[in-house]
Amino acid sequence: MEKVNVIAVDLGASSGRVISGQFDGKQIKLKEQYRFSNHPVEINDRLNWDYLKIFQEVKRGLALTMRDLGHLDSLSVDTWGVDYGLLTKEGEVLFAPHCYRDSRTAPYEAEFAERLPAKQLFRMTGNAPDRINTNLQVFADLQRAPFLKRTVDQLLMMPSLIEYFFSGIKQNEFTIASTTGLLDVRTKNWNTKVLNRLEIPAEWFADVVIGGADLGPIRQAISEEIKVSAEMRVISGVGHDTAAALMALPLNEAERKQTAFISCGTWSIVGLQNDQPIISEAAFEMGLTNEGCFDGSNRVLKNITGLWVIQELQKEWAYTGAEISFAKMQDEAAKAYSINSFIDLADVRFAEPGQMEEKIVAFLKETHQTLPKNRGQLIRVVLESLAFSYRQVIEKLEKLTGTTLQKVHMFGGGIQNQLLVQLTADFTQRKVVTGPVEASVLGNVVAQLKVFGKITDPVKLDVLANTVDVQDFNPTEIPGLEQKYAQFMRILAANNTEGK
Incomplete structure (x- = not known):
């Protein structure tokens, strides 16, 4: 078969990487194409992610990978959990996404627990309460800035946010959404009872994608800027790095x-x-x-x-x-x-x-x-x-x-x-x-190949056996x-x- 080149954008809490996965039908060969630092930035006692830098660095990594491999079939993003970006109706990021280590949630923990006692939250969402969880972060944002209800159109988790920059499609992939403490543990969709209890607008949340999805081609302006094919696809694969890693075992x-x-x-x-x-x-x-x-x-x-x-x-x-x-x-x-x-x-x-x-x-x-x-x-x-x-x-x-x-x-x-x-x-x-050491990256690649139909479950174990030391x-x-x-x-x- 013709070799397939898929790109795993692997974002961590200290670095980001653009890694190619080349699949020949039997084995996946990974190659780190580009690495950049990714540290939260402290401004006015708030800790934020530099999402513009991340976007620019990923584009640079794609351009370098294109020069190396000649053609790129797709990209997908995996990150840590719980953090998110807020979009306006015009599709613009309202402010730099906060880092989970930001302290703004502390003053609101008691009120949050009053509205949603820990045991009840666990039964409804399957998630243990935690000061870093998305549910408390969003609740704190709304308590600090009630105007957000009027100005926010969509909440996208970090991998989905970066994929949106490249595709223009808004969605939230299941594995990353499952870290929010806002999903219904039974239906695997957004939990309207939890959202209502916390007074978080349900309309902020795009559909949950399970099992991956092809979001369409990369935006034309980006393909022209970094000289990649306009046919390159953006894949909603496996957004959470731990879930991605499990795909590689x-x-x-x-x-x-x-x-x-x-x-x-x-x-x-x-x-x-x-x-x-x-x-x-x-x-x-x-x-x-x-x-x-x-x-x-x-x-x-x-x-x-x-x-x-x-x-x-x-x-x-x-x-x-x-x-x-x-x-x-x-x-x-x-x-x-x-x-x-x-x-x-x-x-x-x-x-x-x-x-x-x-x-x-x-x-x-x-x-x-x-x-x-x-x-x-x-x-x-x-x-x-x-x-x-x-x-x-x-x-x-x-x-x-x-x-x-x-x-x-x-x-x-x-x-x-x-x-x-x-x-x-x-x-x-x-x-x-x-x-593998690069479990999240390999799982990201495997998920994309599954969305493409290049790997099925019976074949996956053979491919991993040929790939993983x-x-x-x-x-x-x-x-x-x-x-x-x-x-x-x-x-x-x-x-x-x-x-x-």
């Missing part, structure tokens, strides 16, 4: 139901793919949430502050002149002995930027634990806490579903930290399979492991976040 149906997944990056997302949302009392008490998959099925999961803590430490040490690579940080932690001290990654302080080393030490003092004597021990405290956090969620998922999760599949950039991967195998006492990590016996885990759980209980 070489698992059959039986394996899928017995495998926990861990998306390992700035955030860690630990979960299980299943057919239907789980909205039981037990799921709520466990602090789990439900989000969608490309085909309309479900993933029940827990978001954990992940390698963000390590990234913050690296940045903090660089400011003091002690620059250190992630590889060096891993090496120092591997050489350090465990001091059996742990932090609670559900504590909000560890999700906030700044003074990370100081906050870790303060937490250890508050909980009367041994303090690290060097940088390696400090890093190891974080990694061991993260690995035990994974175990905690996996055990919750097993208890909730009655399923024995025999294996853990880790993917994303964090799997390059092989110490964390081995700790995960050791602390969960399960085999861990890693790969995986690595196995077997657990080793750790003396006193259960005592270590009991200590970790005591720290969580003392900090009152065990069930969160």
Whole structure:
């Protein structure tokens, strides 16, 4: 068959990339064509995404890719969850989309909870309440600026917003919409009862797309500007990066139901793919949430502050002149002995930027634990806490579903930290399979090929087997492991976040 060239625009909370996926009928070859920084910008105490820069950088990446490959068949966008842009009736962005770390929601959390108590919200949407969720963000926007009801025409989630810039078509893809806390958990469409309770106009929300859609050709002005074919298509594929990553795992149906997944990056997302949302009392008490998959099925999961803590430490040490690579940080932690001290990654302080080393030490003092004597021990405290956090969620998922999760599949950039991967195998006492690093990108490409009809489900596993390199990590016996885990759980209980 003639080679198909599809473009995955993969936007993260620190960088954006334009990556080509070339499919020859048997294998997908990925190539990073362009990378750019993507950091929120703070202006007047507000944290916003520079959407104009993102748009310009993606166009530049497409132009460079066109020069390299000669023809491009389609593009699709995947991003982090919960953030959005607001459009006027003229189709213009009203203001720069806020970043989920923006603090504007804080004054409105109590009123939001009064209107929609946490347990009720969970039953209606399948989403656990969270200060970063779209529902609270939009509610806060309307409380701060009631005029928005008169001026806003559409709300588009970030991947759909970028796809709109290229296609002119307004829609919201299911996997990204499922992160909003505004969908009906049963119908998979916008939940009018929730919208009415929060006084959010239902007409703001475009149709939900499940299973992907061809939005049409790229806008003519853009095709002429960057010299790509006017026939290049814009695809609504799989908008949420974690859902995209799950499309890239070489698992059959039986394996899928017995495998926990861990998306390992700035955030860690630990979960299980299943057919239907789980909205039981037990799921709520466990602090789990439900989000969608490309085909309309479900993933029940827990978001954990992940390698963000390590990234913050690296940045903090660089400011003091002690620059250190992630590889060096891993090496120092591997050489350090465990001091059996742990932090609670559900504590909000560890999700906030700044003074990370100081906050870790303060937490250890508050909980009367041994303090690290060097940088390696400090890093190891974080990694061991993260690995035990994974175990905690996996055990919750097993208890909730009655399923024995025999294996853990880790993917994303964090799997390059092989110490964390081995700790995960050791602390969960399960085999861990890693790969691909570029899971979200590969899943984005696979979704586009499915929309084109180039890949069907029976063929997908063969294609992934030919494309994905995986690595196995077997657990080793750790003396006193259960005592270590009991200590970790005591720290969580003392900090009152065990069930969160």
